[in-house]
Amino acid sequence: MLRERLIQLVMLLVAGAALTGAAMISRPIKSQRVELKLLTVTSDESIAKNPRTVLLQVAPGGLRAPMLSYLWMRSQQLKEDGKFFDAQQLRDLICDLSPHFPGVWAFHAWDMAWNISVATHTPEERWMWVSNGIRLLRDRGLYYNPDNLVLHKELAWIFFSKMGQRTDDMHMTYKRRWAGEMHRVLGAPPFSDSPDTAVEAIRLIVNAPYTLAKLNADAASADFVKRLAGCDVKPDDEFLNYYNLYSGAPLASPPKWLVKEPTDDKDKKIANLMQAEELSDARAKVLAFVRRKVLVEKYRMNPDWMLELMKLYGPMDWRNVNSHAIYWSTLGLHKAEGKGLSGINALNTGRTLLGGLKSLTRTGLVYCTYNPDNPEEPFVDFLPDCRFVEATHREYLKCGRILVKKPSGKPGRLDSSKNMLRDGHITFLSNAIQQMYFGGWEKMARYYYDQIRDEDVLNAKGDIYKRDLHGFIREKRRQSGVPTTEMSSALLTAALRRAYRALAGGNHDDYLRSRALARRVHREYRKSVAGKPRLKPPPFRKIERNFLGIMLVRPRAMGLEVPLITKANLYNALSPTMQQEIYPLVAERLRRQCQAERIDFNTAFPAPAKKN
């Protein structure tokens, strides 16, 4: 009896000592968690709001670690076995068991977006896993760790490298899917050479009311919301579906001839609401509110930060994945280290910021065409956008200045060997200069050529930079080894392609500029071969008509993919004279295509008015 009591006493003492020890170290552990930013007010609030996560934190007790190990091993084993049916739920569970461990979120999102996705073989599956990776980070990882830099960086990297680059053989699927999602939310930005127009479009969303109550404070908006409620439509995601379908807004809706007339009473009432001229102001306000709401709640984006980025870097089209790469990489630094945009640069965002800006220069102009077979995956064309050259150039300069800064704090020379980005900068500007020169922005091309040669800027050496701009372009072309005839033909085709793609997409300014360039190339080439009749090109009008004929019926001959809807948009945007010229050449082939795709030919390609 005494022995038993003794054992009990000793055990009691041991338990007491263990408890005291635990109590003593709990305070330092907590303070260390705060120091290491593992514990923030926001993250703890987020967890408190989610009973499942709270339960998973507490219920397994000491078994949490072995459970995590088991789940982790199972997830990797199933992955090796090619069994992905449970992959997402297992990863969700693992992350829920360790919500404050950013490495876990980052690893599993990367695993889904990069590893599991490439083990599948259909575009739907691939996109599902890439978007699962995005959602895990954006919707859950960042919800629990809102200020974590690693998670922002990882998310930005998925947008930039996985979706934005061409390493994955289905990269176009990702780009198209993402463009489709964002087109649904924001529509296309207004076309204009001035970046301010696109910025103003986003500003409308930024200035939209934050809550429904604030929206309802405006009598007209409240009335519109009430009318929507009468049709069982809430001012949320659902509103966007109807707005895009029935409003006929050129920047958001599919072509009118493709939209079926509403048949039931509810849809008819909704269509009336979306089209009524007298409700346009209220509708615009509700639209801005809904766009803001969807951006914030579904895509977890901050419209204010989007606006700041557009003001600094240019008219970013949010349907382009590179814009999102820039958004998340800069936001990460802003949140984690409290930096404003002036303190953020390509050096502290890895390659993402600079790479994203360069990609926008190459692919920033987006044309989205509705795909009736798969509305989630529209047809998308990405064309170069010179409006981002300046932002990229500025970013290069900013980083260069940081790199060459002397220890004393005095500025150094940008052409010093410390500027590791200088060669890349010169190459980028050289390419951009050619792009601008042939795109009709000669003044801009000249400015950047001067920047390359300027002793106080890049101070590029070499014979090629001693020439004037025309000489520089000629030399670059000569170095490319393409004969003049072929080069002229390529330039002419490229200019016409851009012009007519812009026309089909509703971008009239770009159409006029690119067509003017095509004419100029043609004129210059005719002049250059004036003494050689065998090289004389046909008249511009004939070239243009032939080009249009090929673009409408055999686009693959020029390496283009032109969906039927884009062809219809293009045909309907042509001048009546051109329509009359082209119609007999293309009608029969297009009629057959329309039959195959179950589209009414006469609606999509109406016969032109007869010549007087």
Added chain:
Amino acid sequence: MRNIWAVTRQTFIQCARTRIIVVFCLLLAICILGTGFKMTGDGTLKGRIQTFLSYSTSLTQLLLCLVTIFLTTSIITSDIRHKYIFTVASKPLARWQYVLGRWCGVVGLMGLLLIIALGSIYLLSQHLRKQPTRIEREAESGLTQPKKPDLDRLGVENEIFTARDTHLPEPPDIEKVLRKKIKQLIEERGKDNLIRDHINKTVPDKAQAEKMLSHPDTRQQAFDQIESALREQIIEDAHLVRPGKAIVLTFTGLKPASADESLLQIRYKLNPFKSGKTTLAGAWQVVNPDGPTDPPMSRSESAKTTSSFMIAPRFVSEEGRLTVFYFNLQPETIVKIQPRDVVVLQRVGGFESNFARAGLLILIRLMFLAAVSVLFGVFLSFPITSLAVMMIFTVGTISAFLHDATRLPRQGEPSAFEYFSHYLVKGIFIAVPTFSRTSASDLLVDGEYIAPKTLIREYLVTFQQPGTDSGRFWKTINLEIQTGMGLRTLLALAVGWLIFRRRELAGIS
């Protein structure tokens, strides 16, 4: 028999009245309904059904195993601890009848619970099967035109609600190559020199080597070893696909298209020799030796991850043959394809009968655990018995991991600890069955056929020719005996009865 029936009946009723059964039944219902209605898998209908089948059958199995252990253990040990056994022992009831009756009672109840649980799982899986896929939903709502084929629906019908047999490729015919290579070696270096070099390499002592060289039997043995090493090298080489080259795999014993029209699946795993290579460019071509051929299908593959694709049954010839080509299009990377890494799965039966056989696989596990609980329960107390049986259950469940972790390294001499752990695990699994060898839930999820042979092995014993993975002992006797849980169950009951028979239930004080 009447005695056994009486104990069985009594045990069944006694167990059914316990609170623990009610709690476990509630848990079981929550698990099955929860997994059925809450789990969404990867978002596809196929993924949802697979997740449901995987979790519901695994949890059913786990809960029933736990309840079997606790019920059997508590009944037997409490009989002895609380001296209820005196009232039984004083009756004209043999001890073996008591042991068997108790075991039968628990197994009977567990069998009933298993039937109810699996019945619910079956009904729920059929309910899920009727749910529309994403494409079907969109087509119904008129959002998009119906697309064909709907891969999700095809997957549900051809990969889950089916029973598919696995066919391995025919081993490469290497005898001709081997003869040619040996002939070439003998011509180049002479047979005597070959044998001499081999013996000198394996026996460092020169005198001993000379002695061996003079003996015709050892010379023949050495030559056989050379031949065997060469054979292995050629076989290894036959599994390598060099850049720009192809490998031909022939499958036989399939059902021709005229006998079955369901789709076949080719499942494969590619192992690149270049470390860090995560994706591989390649192409597959499926050929009917007597008929149609499709053009090669280019694919970007994920390395060391199992992938699959479906093929039409028209590629199987009337003789049941199918030829598959794999082209390695990855520059500078050799790809290795092990014989087990490429399989063809073909439907041989229906889901329902396979599901019933999966139930039998679970049942034998419960029978085994009940028997082991009886074995320990007759001479140990409740906590010790529970702990011992739980230990056996855990070890059996993680058997694959244990085998893998204690495998002797192929390169270099294993250390003493590696030998110890390897043979310790081997020894343990003479008595403890490997639960992970036949996982009912894995087989159901993959729609793999549970062959009668598998059931015979689990319930009784099978005899077969040793394979490449068989141990040295089996290779020596040229016969491999495989047994699962049935024989072990009988053995546990027999030992339990023997111990119980000799046990003094009431000591004289």
